[in-house]
Amino acid sequence: xxxxAHLILFFDWLAWQTIKNPILEVVFHVENERKCTPRQGAYxxxxxxxKGIPDIICPIPRAEYHGLVIELKTETGKLSKDQIRMLxxxxxxxxxxxxxxxxxxxxxxFKEYMRL
Numbered sequence: 232x233x234x235x236a237h238l239i240l241f242f243d244w245l246a247w248q249t250i251k252n253p254i255l256e257v258v259f260h261v262e263n264e265r266k267c268t269p270r271q272g273a274y275x276x277x278x279x280x281x282k283g284i285p286d287i288i289c290p291i292p293r294a295e296y297h298g299l300v301i302e303l304k305t306e307t308g309k310l311s312k313d314q315i316r317m318l319x320x321x322x323x324x325x326x327x328x329x330x331x332x333x334x335x336x337x338x339x340x341f342k343e344y345m346r347l
Contacts, residue, residue: 232333234305238286240334241303245341258289258341283313285321285328287337293347296327301340303331 238260249255261284267275285300292298300321302314310318310330318328327344331337 232305234286234303234308237303237305237334237337241287241337241341244334244338254291257291258287260286261288281317283311283315283317285314285317287341289341289344291345293327293344295325296344296347297325299327299329299341299344301329301331301337303334303337306332308332 242260245255245258263280263282263284286303287299287301289299289301290297300318302310302318304310318330322328329340329344331340
């Protein structure tokens with residue numbers, strides 16, 4: 232299954248959860264993975280697009296954390312240097328930063344975080 236399918240699985244599940252808990256509407260995905268020409272890439276960079284930003288952003292504080300970020304990978308996906316760097320930055324800023332191999336694991340990570 233491609234990463235897009237895992238994201239859809241997570242956000243379809245989240246949509247059902249949002250019915251019961253409307254604050255979950257603030258959870259979002261930053262679509263950073265689009266292919267583009269070098270010129271388009273330079274333009275996007277000027278607009279603030281950054282390499283390595285995690286896939287799922289949850290700005291809901293829990294326990295000692297300011298929020299949750301999840302880098303979603305397929306079962307065989309590997310983290311890039313940029314993704315590792317950004318996860319470390321978020322962690323250093325007091326965010327819970329996790330990697331999930333697949334949509335179901337992302338759901339499990341999210342549920343665990345929300346129980347804090």
